[in-house]
């Protein structure tokens with residue numbers, strides 16, 4: 001009786017987990033890192049670093065990261081050395097894997113300063129999804145809306161206008177893994193990269209959570225079976 005109830009439930013749970021991971025990230029939009037058991041999509045985060053480096057790093061620093069941290073995304077030490085070596089620091093020397101991400105020269109756009117992006121996902125309500133919506137939220141202002149000087153319309157930004165310009169467009173970067181670089185893809189990938197930067201241990205933490213849930217589910221079953229055994233009516 002117990003088994004008849006639990007087995008289909010367990011199977012359904014496992015299937016749902018597998019299906020969620022196999023799903024395309026963009027249609028419908030779904031981040032592998034979201035949800036209680038999500039894990040960082042390393043391929044997406046690697047592409048997201050390329051987007052950051054090519055389209056964001058000129059204005060936004062990520063002071064919380066060293067180039068060597070990129071090895072946690074699956075890049076080899078040689079690849080990391082190559083990336084660091086191609087970055088020229090303020091004093092003219094090349095960065096090394098032990099250098100912090102290069103601080104851009106201070107940009108001031110009408111009083112607004114680009115925030116450091118190291119922990120931006122943790123700092124914004126909506127997290128990963130908000131970053132995606134923000135980066136894809138630029139467009140023409142609705143009729144009747146007056147933009148302040150130096151501001152651009154952005155549907156996701158509180159108040160609807162922001163001093164950051166729209167920087168993503170199709171093929172703003174070329175992906176090493178051959179993925180088509182649409183605006184939406186770039187936004188999703190850089191959002192996943194920034195999610196990892198905000199919480200590098202997300203995958204490990206969620207894996208521990210999943211193991212705990214399985215352990216307690218098992219404990220519950222044992223407790224129920226034990227109770228039935230102890231209270232079974234004899235004869």
Ligand code: HEC
Pocket residue numbers: 051052055056057058059060107109112113114115120124131134135157161162163164165167168190
């Ligand atoms: C030309 C400079 C510039 C570039 C390039 C740029 N930004 Fe920005 N960004 C800004 C400025 C300035 C602000 C502050 C806007 C404000 O507060 O009005 C900002 C704000 C932000 C914010 C915070 C939004 C909020 O809710 O407060 C995020 C997130 C962000 N940028 C992400 C990115 C990403 C990701 C890229 C690369 C794809 C990028 N930016 C490229 C200038 C830039």
